[in-house]
Each structure stands twice: as structure tokens, then as C-alpha cells.
Amino acid sequence: MSTTTEQATTSRVNSAMKEILASGASRAVLSVFLGFVVGALFMVFSNDAFLQSIQYFAAKPGDALGSAWTAIADGYAALFRGSIYNYQAANPVAAFRPITETLRFAGPLIAAALGVALAFRVGLFNIGASGQILFGALWATWISTRVTLPWGIHLIVALLVAILGAAAYGAIVGFLKARTGAHEVIVTIMMNYIAAGILTFFFRTPELLREADGGGTPKSDAPAVTAQLPVLLGPEYTLHWGFVLAIVGVVTYWWIMERSTMGYRFRMVGHNPDAARTAGINVERTFVLAMAVSGAFVGLAAANQALGARAGMTPDIDGTIGFDAITVALLGSSTAPGVLLAGLLFGAFKAGAPAMQAIGLSPEITGVVQGFIVLFIAAPPLVRAIFRLPAPQKTTVVADWWRGIFSRGGAK
Amino acid sequence: MSTVVTPGLFSQADVTVSKRTSYLLGFFALLVFFAFGIFGKAEPVAFQWSKEGDAIHLPDFIVGSNVVGIVVGSLLAAASVVSFLLARRRRATPMWITVGTGLTAVVALLAWIAAGDTIPFAFILGNAVVLAVPLALGAMGGIMSERVGVVNIAIEGQLLTGAFLAAVVGTLSGNLYVGLAAAMVGAALLSMVLAAFAIVYLVDQIIVGVVLNVLVLGITNFFYSQVLSNDGMHTNFPGTFDIMPIPGLSSIPILGHALFESRITTYLAYLIIPALWFVLFKTRLGLRARSVGEHPLAADTVGINVGRTRFWWVTIGGLVAGLGGAALTIGAVGAFGRNMSGGQGFIALAVVILGRWHPFSAAAAALLFGFSIVLRIWANQVSPDFPTDFITIVPYVVTLIAVIGFVGRVRAPAADGQPYIKG
Numbered sequence: 001m002s003t004t005t006e007q008a009t010t011s012r013v014n015s016a017m018k019e020i021l022a023s024g025a026s027r028a029v030l031s032v033f034l035g036f037v038v039g040a041l042f043m044v045f046s047n048d049a050f051l052q053s054i055q056y057f058a059a060k061p062g063d064a065l066g067s068a069w070t071a072i073a074d075g076y077a078a079l080f081r082g083s084i085y086n087y088q089a090a091n092p093v094a095a096f097r098p099i100t101e102t103l104r105f106a107g108p109l110i111a112a113a114l115g116v117a118l119a120f121r122v123g124l125f126n127i128g129a130s131g132q133i134l135f136g137a138l139w140a141t142w143i144s145t146r147v148t149l150p151w152g153i154h155l156i157v158a159l160l161v162a163i164l165g166a167a168a169y170g171a172i173v174g175f176l177k178a179r180t181g182a183h184e185v186i187v188t189i190m191m192n193y194i195a196a197g198i199l200t201f202f203f204r205t206p207e208l209l210r211e212a213d214g215g216g217t218p219k220s221d222a223p224a225v226t227a228q229l230p231v232l233l234g235p236e237y238t239l240h241w242g243f244v245l246a247i248v249g250v251v252t253y254w255w256i257m258e259r260s261t262m263g264y265r266f267r268m269v270g271h272n273p274d275a276a277r278t279a280g281i282n283v284e285r286t287f288v289l290a291m292a293v294s295g296a297f298v299g300l301a302a303a304n305q306a307l308g309a310r311a312g313m314t315p316d317i318d319g320t321i322g323f324d325a326i327t328v329a330l331l332g333s334s335t336a337p338g339v340l341l342a343g344l345l346f347g348a349f350k351a352g353a354p355a356m357q358a359i360g361l362s363p364e365i366t367g368v369v370q371g372f373i374v375l376f377i378a379a380p381p382l383v384r385a386i387f388r389l390p391a392p393q394k395t396t397v398v399a400d401w402w403r404g405i406f407s408r409g410g411a412k
Numbered sequence: 413m414s415t416v417v418t419p420g421l422f423s424q425a426d427v428t429v430s431k432r433t434s435y436l437l438g439f440f441a442l443l444v445f446f447a448f449g450i451f452g453k454a455e456p457v458a459f460q461w462s463k464e465g466d467a468i469h470l471p472d473f474i475v476g477s478n479v480v481g482i483v484v485g486s487l488l489a490a491a492s493v494v495s496f497l498l499a500r501r502r503r504a505t506p507m508w509i510t511v512g513t514g515l516t517a518v519v520a521l522l523a524w525i526a527a528g529d530t531i532p533f534a535f536i537l538g539n540a541v542v543l544a545v546p547l548a549l550g551a552m553g554g555i556m557s558e559r560v561g562v563v564n565i566a567i568e569g570q571l572l573t574g575a576f577l578a579a580v581v582g583t584l585s586g587n588l589y590v591g592l593a594a595a596m597v598g599a600a601l602l603s604m605v606l607a608a609f610a611i612v613y614l615v616d617q618i619i620v621g622v623v624l625n626v627l628v629l630g631i632t633n634f635f636y637s638q639v640l641s642n643d644g645m646h647t648n649f650p651g652t653f654d655i656m657p658i659p660g661l662s663s664i665p666i667l668g669h670a671l672f673e674s675r676i677t678t679y680l681a682y683l684i685i686p687a688l689w690f691v692l693f694k695t696r697l698g699l700r701a702r703s704v705g706e707h708p709l710a711a712d713t714v715g716i717n718v719g720r721t722r723f724w725w726v727t728i729g730g731l732v733a734g735l736g737g738a739a740l741t742i743g744a745v746g747a748f749g750r751n752m753s754g755g756q757g758f759i760a761l762a763v764v765i766l767g768r769w770h771p772f773s774a775a776a777a778a779l780l781f782g783f784s785i786v787l788r789i790w791a792n793q794v795s796p797d798f799p800t801d802f803i804t805i806v807p808y809v810v811t812l813i814a815v816i817g818f819v820g821r822v823r824a825p826a827a828d829g830q831p832y833i834k835g
Contacts, residue, residue: 036473042631045637125618183824185565186765187619189758190812197805204801325620362638367630371623378623381613 001066015395024392025051027383031331032345034386035373038193041366047071048317075361082355083348093236098351100239106347107243108133108304108321113328113339114253119184120334121257121292122290123270128173128188131195132295132320136166136302137317139200141209143221144307154226159245163299171288177286184291191346192322197318211312220313222404229307242304246343249300254336256293266290272338281345299326327374346370433510437492440517445485448524450477455528461666470665477527484520488513510785511776518783529794536786537670542744544775544782545681546571546753549736550760551767551774552688556729557603558769559692560722561705561827565621568604569628570599570730570756574737574800576632578749580640582650588742591650592677596731602628603730607723614831620781629751636750645748652746653677677735677743684732689771701725705825708832718832736760769825781807 020026044050050071052061083102089095112129119126124131140162143149149157173191177184202209203218213220229240257263266277269286269299277283305317328346332338349370351364376383384391457477461470491513495505522531550567556566574595582591602624609620640648653675661672691699701721703711708718740756741748759781767774788803 042634046635127622176816182815186761186815187812190762190815193755193758193808194805194812197801197808199800199805200801205799323626327626330619330623362634364630364634364637367626368634369630371627371630374623375627378619379609379613379615390536390664 008149012397016388018045019398021392022392030374030383030387031106031373034376035369036180039365039369043071043075044068058336071352074359077358078355079352100237101351102238102348103243105350106343107246108301108347109328110343111249112298112321113343114249114324115294116325117329117334117339121270122266125185126294127185128191129298129325130296131192131233131317132166132169133302133318134195134199135169136162136299137306139165144227145221152225158227159303162303163296166302167296168294174288174291178287203315218315222311223307240308242308245300249297250336250340261313277316305394328373328378416568433505434495434499437495441488441492441811444488444520446515448481448520449485452481453527454478455525457526458530460530460532472474477523480523486518501598506691526794535667539786540782541670543785544737544778545678546739547760547763547781548775548778549681550733551763553729553733554600554786555769557726558828560701560725562610562722563617566624567617567733567760568753569625570602571737571753571757572628572632574734575600575740575752576748578738579648579650579741582742584689591742592738597800598733599734600727605725607659607726611719616828648747650742650746665668677739685771685775705827708827745749766811766814806829
């Protein structure tokens with residue numbers, strides 16, 4: 001009797017282990033690890049001391065190995081100091097600044113990635129985050145620099161306009177796909193360039209948005225103080241309320257996708273549009289709605305960029321957020337917590353740049369790490385082969401246990 | 413048993429011809445006639461056909477800017493009337509009328525921008541060709557990949573790889589042809605990654621493409637800032653291929669300078685584009701490739717190895733795109749710059765679609781994009797007030813219109829983007 005129970009327990013633990021190892025989360029963690037390993041190789045092979053000592057490797061291998069280790073340790077230590085905690089700082093305020101910078105950079109990344117992730121869940125590929133940011137930021141800048149409103153209302157109006165502008169720009173994509181069958185990838189790529197052209201024109205023309213006494217280069221005024229996202233942790237830190245917006249976005253995303261009827265429809269269309277149609281869902285309308293909601297999340301990123309700024313803005317106000325958002329959504333496997341963590345990681349990469357620059361290592365190394373992480377994420381069989389992970393499991397031990405904790409009905 | 417006839421495929425009677433093209437032509441006729449003609453500028457404009465010192469020197473053609481507008485506007489109006497008449501007889505407007513009117517409308521636009529100045533025709537066309545070469549070659553790589561059913565979003569990464577390797581290997585080896593070879597092989601290796609992921613691992617092709625772009629951008633940015641920008645003389649100073657005028661052809665009036673006084677990368681593009689057309693549409697190899705892209709199951713049934721065909725076409729497409737990348741550095745300006753391709757791979761993707769997956773149309777589309785870039789630069793010089801940002805977005809709007817099927821239908825290979833799982 002007791003042996004059978006024991007066997008049952010071990011087999012349950014075994015399948016739980018296998019499920020965890022085969023899960024997307026462990027693959028994501030391992031992909032990040034592999035990305036850092038490859039990044040370390042790049043650091044080593046571009047390090048002068050290492051390249052010199054490798055020439056007499058046979059005579060003194062210790063030199064080469066030592067300089068290789070120094071290169072890696074210095075590089076990642078600088079990344080840590082620049083993005084999490086600066087243990088070399090003179091005072092506690094400065095020591096904690098890196099983590100706040102990480103949060104500041106992560107805000108727009110997370111928000112835009114939520115938009116891309118939502119589209120992924122509906123089976124759509126929104127490459128147009130950059131265009132949606134530009135279009136949302138265009139109207140937000142209009143409100144923040146050309147309209148005078150009382151404190152509070154100004155910010156709310158500008159925020160809504162950013163969200164609505166980006167949502168409208170996204171909805172056009174969904175509409176074109178629904179009406180004409182045009183592939184959303186092509187449409188969004190074209191619309192990115194069109195948005196960039198329109199924004200540049202607005203920022204170049206004095207009657208529209210160009211800064212009050214600017215030169216020939218396209219640039220806007222700084223947003224009015226009443227429309228700026230206020231700082232979050234006092235004047236010592238540049239972190240502003242944009243990060244809070246992103247967190248609100250994460251919770252909203254989770255609620256929409258996991259709890260609402262709309263999210264259920266989204267997921268159904270994403271799994272199998274034909275089955276969804278048979279079940280009575282208007283697939284075309286769902287495409288339009290999904291792209292609009294996706295654009296609305298991207299609009300939070302637009303607000304972050306346009307209203308988080310303290311100086312005039314240039315037409316590259318989207319930075320690389322539009323494309324980084326795709327990698328964040330992929331790494332976060334399009335789930336709310338995944339996107340949050342992936343966004344924080346990539347935000348840390350951005351925040352760590354100056355510290356890496358300071359030790360003579362090009363901060364672009366984080367671009368290499370980022371690229372390899374998503375390469376490993378995109379190819380599950382590759383990571384499984386490297387780490388000899390089990391294939392996806394059909395048992396649901398972990399999921400049952402999880403549901404037992406979190407579902408309102410309690411465990412079965 | 414009755415046979416079901418697909419409307420439009422066999423019976424002409426069922427075809428309804430859309431009048432959209434006719435309305436569009438009419439709209440442009442009115443626009444040109446009034447904006448550039450009646451309300452245009454009266455200053456004279458000089459069409460400069462040839463450079464000083466040409467063997468055959470054509471005199472400049474001087475005419476009032478608004479006269480050009482009125483003449484071209486009337487021509488366009490005539491074309492739209494023809495188009496309406498054809499549509500009434502249920503016949504589609506021939507492609508040459510649409511393209512021809514487009515080109516004449518551009519002439520009116522040039523005359524309007526350059527009122528009181530000269531239009532250096534040879535300069536504009538020549539630069540348009542140089543700028544079009546990387547786009548056209550990237551698009552050829554894209555066509556080779558998509559014709560066998562693999563969506564290639566990674567053209568951007570292939571161009572960037574080609575541009576980087578051509579400059580760096582060209583400098584290190586001191587031989588630009590070695591650099592050219594390295595560019596092609598490097599981009600082909602990148603293509604192999606795309607092919608392997610898409611065909612063997614069945615990963616979503618668009619995602620792999622985007623990921624490869626991110627990866628190549630990250631790696632080249634890193635090497636650029638860590639190595640190339642510190643020691644540019646020894647790592648990033650390749651120089652460019654010599655300009656080789658083709659004897660005889662280069663002295664043809666108007667076109668000679670623009671087309672036949674160029675670098676080897678341009679001439680290779682002239683060879684590759686018709687060669688690809690010939691292989692795709694006139695040989696057994698091409699028929700097999702297209703069948704794999706249209707209906708892989710049928711191709712498999714008659715004994716074509718779908719996976720292998722896809723793999724090699726995508727890889728060789730990478731060779732061609734790598735050449736396009738080399739054209740950006742050693743075929744134009746020499747040294748490599750950060751993010752040198754700057755989105756040209758995505759434009760090449762637009763070129764593939766606008767060119768309807770056909771080498772010749774794609775080459776023409778690439779020329780349109782090249783032309784729009786030159787036009788922007790030139791318009792900025794002759795009339796600084798002109799909103800050049802709108803010239804920038806015109807090709808993208810045209811592509812968007814083409815994709816949503818407003819003017820004619822754009823149809824991708826049927827199995828484009830779909831993995832083939834042998835069942």
C-alpha cells in the first residue's frame with residue numbers, strides 16, 4: 001500500500017520536473033543564460049589584452065585565460081553597476097540611481113511589448129509599434145506644446161490623445177487586413193515609414209510643431225510642465241510616472257487576456273480563426289479590435305516618450321523601442337508577467353550603457369546579447385538540444401497545482 | 413455532370429473591370445492640370461539632357477513650367493478617358509498606360525519643383541540607378557526566397573551583413589573582390605540559418621527573419637563601435653570599385669551616362685535580374701521552384717524534394733542579397749557606417765511586393781524608390797521650401813496602395829510563409 005503511494009508521488013514529482021524543464025519559462029531563462037555566454041565570448045575576442053596574450057598562448061596560457069576572465073568580469077560588473085546598484089558611488093542616492101534608470105527605460109519597452117504581445121496572441125504580427133509610437137507621440141506633442149490646459153487635466157488629455165492616436169493607427173492596419181486581406185507585416189512596415197514622414201513634416205514646419213526659435217532641423221518644443229509625467233521618486237531621480245503607466249498596462253493586459261470576454265475571443269481567433277468563425281465570432285472585426293487595443297498599449301509607450309521628455313523632441317522619438325518591443329514580447333512569450341520581466345531585463349541593458357562605455361567596452365555588446373537571446377527563444381528545438389531538455393509534456397501536474405492555488409474555486 | 417467555370421478564369425463575360433484605375437488617372441490629370449498648369453509657376457525651366465563635353469551634345473530644352481503642367485495634364489486626361497472607355501467595354505487598362513502616365517506626371521512634378529532652374533536629367537537618373545542597385549539586389553534575394561515559399565524578412569540583415577563584410581574583408585585583404593565574395597558568402601550563411609529554422613525546425617518564418625535582423629544589427633553595431641571606429645584606417649577603409657564606362661554604350665545620349673558609366677556591382681545587377689527572370693520562367697529549374705512555392709504537396713507528389721529546393725533557393729538568394737549589401741559600401745561610398753542599410757532591406761521587401769514577385773517589375777520598383785530618394789535630395793536644393801518629407805513617403809504609400817489591392821491585385825506565391833510538413 002505505502003509503496004504504491006510512494007511510487008505515485010515520485011512519478012508525480014518526475015512529471016512535474018519534466019514539465020518545468022520543458023516549459024517555456026525554463027527555456028527563456030536558459031536562452032538568457034546562453035545569450036550572456038555568447039556576449040561574454042564577444043567581449044573576450046574583442047579585448048585587446050586577450051588578443052595580445054593569445055599570441056603566446058602555448059607559452060603562457062594563464063595570461064590569456066586571466067585576461068579573458070578579466071574582460072568578462074569587468075564587462076558584466078559594469079553592466080551591473082549601470083543598471084542595478086552602483087557599489088562605487090559616493091552616496092546612497094547615486095548608488096541607487098541605476099535601478100531607477102532601468103525602470104525608466106523599461107517603462108516604454110514593457111508598454112510597447114504588451115501591444116506586440118497582444119497581437120501575437122491573436123495571430124497577428126504587429127511590426128508597426130514604431131509607427132504607432134510616432135503617431136501617438138505626434139498628437140500628444142500637439143496637446144503638450146500647443147494647447148494650454150489646467151494642471152492635471154492637461155496631462156490626462158495628452159495621455160488619452162497618445163493612446164487614441166496610436167490605437168487609431170493600429171486600427172487602420174486591422175481594418176486593411178480585414179477588408180482587403182493585406183498582410184499586416186507589410187502594411188505595418190509601410191506605415192512606420194509613413195508615420196516617420198508625417199512626424200518629421202510636423203516637427204519641421206513652424207506653423208505646426210517646430211520649436212519656437214529653432215533652426216532648420218526638425219525638433220519640437222519641450223512639453224509644457226502641466227503635461228509632463230511627474231517624477232516618481234523626487235528630484236534626485238529622473239524616473240517618472242511612465243513606469244507606473246506601464247505597470248497599469250501589465251495588469252490591464254493580464255485582465256483582458258485571461259479574464260475578459262474580449263480576450264477570450266482574441267485567444268480563440270489566435271488559436272484557430274476557422275474554428276472561431278464557426279463558433280460565431282466575427283474574425284474580421286476581431287482583427288480590427290485587436291489591432292486597436294494593441295495600438296492602445298503601444299500608445300502608453302508613446303506617452304512615455306512624448307510626455308516623459310523634459311526637452312524638445314526629435315523625429316527619432318521612438319528610438320529603437322518599436323523593434324525592441326518585438327524581442328521583449330518574444331522573450332516574455334506574450335504573457336503579462338513574462339513581458340514585465342523581459343522588459344526589465346532589456347531596460348537594464350539600456351541603462352547599463354554609460355557604465356560600460358566608461359570602462360572602454362562598447363555598450364553595443366548588449367545588442368549582441370539581446371540578439372542571441374531572441375535567436376535562442378525563436379528556436380525552441382535548438383535550446384532543447386543544447387541542454388538536453390525534455391520535449392513539451394502532455395501531463396499537467398504543475399498546471400493543476402498552480403490552478404489549485406490561484407483559482408477562486410480552490411483546488412479540486 | 414456540369415462543369416463549374418471559375419468566373420474570370422475561362423469566361424471573359426463574368427469579369428467585372430473595376431473603374432478604380434480610371435478614377436485614379438482622372439484625379440491625377442486634374443491635379444497636374446490645375447496645380448502645376450493653370451495655377452503653376454510661369455518661370456522657365458531647362459531640361460538638361462547631357463553633360464558638358466559629351467560626344468553627342470543635346471541642347472537644353474527650355475520651356476515654361478506651367479506649360480509643361482498644362483500639356484502633361486491634358487495627356488493624363490486623355491489617358492483617363494481611354495481608361496474609362498476601356499472599362500466600359502469590360503477591358504482593363506493596360507499596364508503600359510498606367511506606368512506611362514505615372515512617368516509623365518513625374519516630369520510635370522520635376523518641372524514644377526525646378527521652375528526658374530534646370531533639371532539635370534542625367535544626374536537624377538544616374539543617381540537613381542546607383543541607389544536602386546542595393547534595393548534591386550536585395551529584392552532579387554527576396555524573390556528567390558518567396559518564390560519557393562519562404563518569407564524573407566531578413567533581407568535587411570543580409571544587406572547589413574554584406575555591407576559590413578565587404579568593407580571589412582575588403583580592407584583587411586586589400587582586395588575588393590575578396591570583400592565582395594565575403595559579403596556574398598556571409599549573407600548566404602545568414603540565409604542558411606533562416607532556411608534551416610524555417611524548413612527543418614518549422615519556426616515561424618517572419619519571427620526568424622525579425623530575429624536575424626536584430627542579431628546582425630547587434631553584432632555589426634558592436635564591431636563598428638568597438639573595432640572599426642577606433643582603427644578605421646586598417647579595418648574600414650576599403651575604397652570603392654573603379655567606375656568602368658562601357659565603350660560605345662556610355663556615349664548614348666541621355667541614358668548612356670546614367671546606365672553604362674558605373675561600377676561592377678551595378679553591371680552585376682544588370683546581369684542577375686534578367687538571369688533570374690530566365691531561370692524562374694524559362695527553365696525546368698524555375699518551374700520546379702515556383703511549383704514548390706505555389707503548391708508544395710503537388711510538387712512533392714511529382715518527386716520534387718520540397719525541403720531541399722527551398723533550402724538552396726533561399727541560400728542562393730542570400731548570395732544575391734549579400735552582393736546588394738556590398739553595393740552599399742564598396743560599390744558606392746567605401747567605408748561601412750553604423751546601421752548602414754538603415755531600413756533598405758524593408759524597402760527591398762516592399763519592392764518585392766510592388767514588383768509582384770517578378771524580377772523585371774521589381775527592378776522597376778527599385779528604380780522608383782531610388783528615384784524618390786534622389787528627388788528628395790535634389791528638390792531640397794532647388795526649392796528649399798518644398799515639403800520633401802512627402803516625397804519620402806510617396807513610395808511607401810504607393811506600396812501600401814498596391815498591397816491593399818487598390819490598383820490591380822497583388823498575389824503572393826500561394827504557399828508563401830507556410831512550412832511544408834511531409835505527411
